[in-house]
Amino acid sequence: MTTVAYLYLGAILFVAGALGTVIRANAGGRIIGVELMFAAATLTFAASAVGFRELDGQVAAMVVIVVAIAHAAVGFSLGVGLRGRG
Amino acid sequence: MSLEQVVFALAGAVCIAGAITAATHRDPRVAGAALLITLLSLAVLYAGLAAPAVAAAVILVALFVTAPLVVQLTVPVSRAQTAGGPAVAGAAVLMGTLLLATLAVAIARGEVPVSVSVRPADGYDMAGLRDLLTGRAAAAAGGSVAVLLAAALAARAARRDGSPVP
Numbered sequence: 001m002t003t004v005a006y007l008y009l010g011a012i013l014f015v016a017g018a019l020g021t022v023i024r025a026n027a028g029g030r031i032i033g034v035e036l037m038f039a040a041a042t043l044t045f046a047a048s049a050v051g052f053r054e055l056d057g058q059v060a061a062m063v064v065i066v067v068a069i070a071h072a073a074v075g076f077s078l079g080v081g082l083r084g085r086g
Numbered sequence: 087m088s089l090e091q092v093v094f095a096l097a098g099a100v101c102i103a104g105a106i107t108a109a110t111h112r113d114p115r116v117a118g119a120a121l122l123i124t125l126l127s128l129a130v131l132y133a134g135l136a137a138p139a140v141a142a143a144v145i146l147v148a149l150f151v152t153a154p155l156v157v158q159l160t161v162p163v164s165r166a167q168t169a170g171g172p173a174v175a176g177a178a179v180l181m182g183t184l185l186l187a188t189l190a191v192a193i194a195r196g197e198v199p200v201s202v203s204v205r206p207a208d209g210y211d212m213a214g215l216r217d218l219l220t221g222r223a224a225a226a227a228g229g230s231v232a233v234l235l236a237a238a239l240a241a242r243a244a245r246r247d248g249s250p251v252p
Contacts, residue, residue, distance in 0.1 A: 006135065009098050013105050013124075020109025028114050032121050035152065036105055039128055042144070046137045061140045065147055072151045 003051030006043060013040035031075040038068035093134045101127040118156030122148055149231065 017036030024030050042061045049057025104124035111117045125148035132141035 005094065005098075006131070009101065009131070012102055016102075016105040016109045023110070026114070029109075029117060031155070032108050032117055035121060036108060036124065039125060039144075042140065043128060043131065046132055046135055046140050049137070050135050058137050058140055061137070062143060065140070065143050069147060069151050072147075072155045076155050 003047050006047035006050075010040045010044040010047065013037075013043065027075070027078060031072075034071060035068060038064055038071065042068075090134055093130060097127045097130040097134070100124075101131065115156075122152060122156065125152060 014037050017033045017038075017040060020033030020036060021030050022033075024033060042064045045057045045061040045064060047057075049055060049061070101124055104120045104127060107120035108117045108124060111120065125144055129141045129144045129148070132138070132144060
């Protein structure tokens with residue numbers, strides 16, 4: 001399986017996430033869309049790392065995962081705060 | 087058709103279907119479940135890419151970050167009782183800590199193969215895959231998912247009854 005196939009899959013994932021971020025009206029849907037875009041970026045970095053036979057891409061993928069965790073924590077806090085105001 | 091191509095075709099199809107469902111479905115519970123399925127299929131793809139560390143990180147993120155976030159965003163809450171969110175989050179953090187400790191012990195005992203790959207250039211490590219699926223770490227991960235689902239159902243039932251969430 002070539003690296004290009006993984007890159008195409010990452011592009012499809014990114015488009016789906018961007019679509020969800022644009023068309024969804026609620027905060028939860030937009031957070032899910034952004035998480036999809038983070039997942040697409042991670043897949044692209046990991047596939048590029050394999051394609052170029054370097055480990056740098058996997059390190060970058062780990063960094064993207066950590067940023068996604070921070071984003072999810074922000075979304076979690078927003079959800080708790082908004083529900084608290086109810 | 088090689089094993090890597092089969093894995094890519096299956097996981098890629100599940101990944102695309104899950105992503106489109108997560109992005110477009112109106113029910114947030116269905117969208118959240120689709121997001122989790124997408125992340126887990128991505129973990130399979132990372133294993134196919136010979137990137138087991140990234141795959142493990144994605145699985146941990148899906149179980150302990152995305153799953154509590156989806157539960158928080160999708161479990162309905164009554165206006166009279168809104169203090170359940172932090173309780174559910176605390177339970178998720180406790181369960182995540184327990185599973186991480188279990189995984190650390192399994193890794194320390196050498197029960198988690200870190201060289202699993204299905205790429206033909208690396209050679210098929212079917213014994214490693216079998217160990218990963220039948221080992222203690224897999225049982226711990228499955229148990230944690232079951233406990234997380236039980237906690238979500240309990241929180242949902244408690245909120246529906248109006249009683250405080252433990």
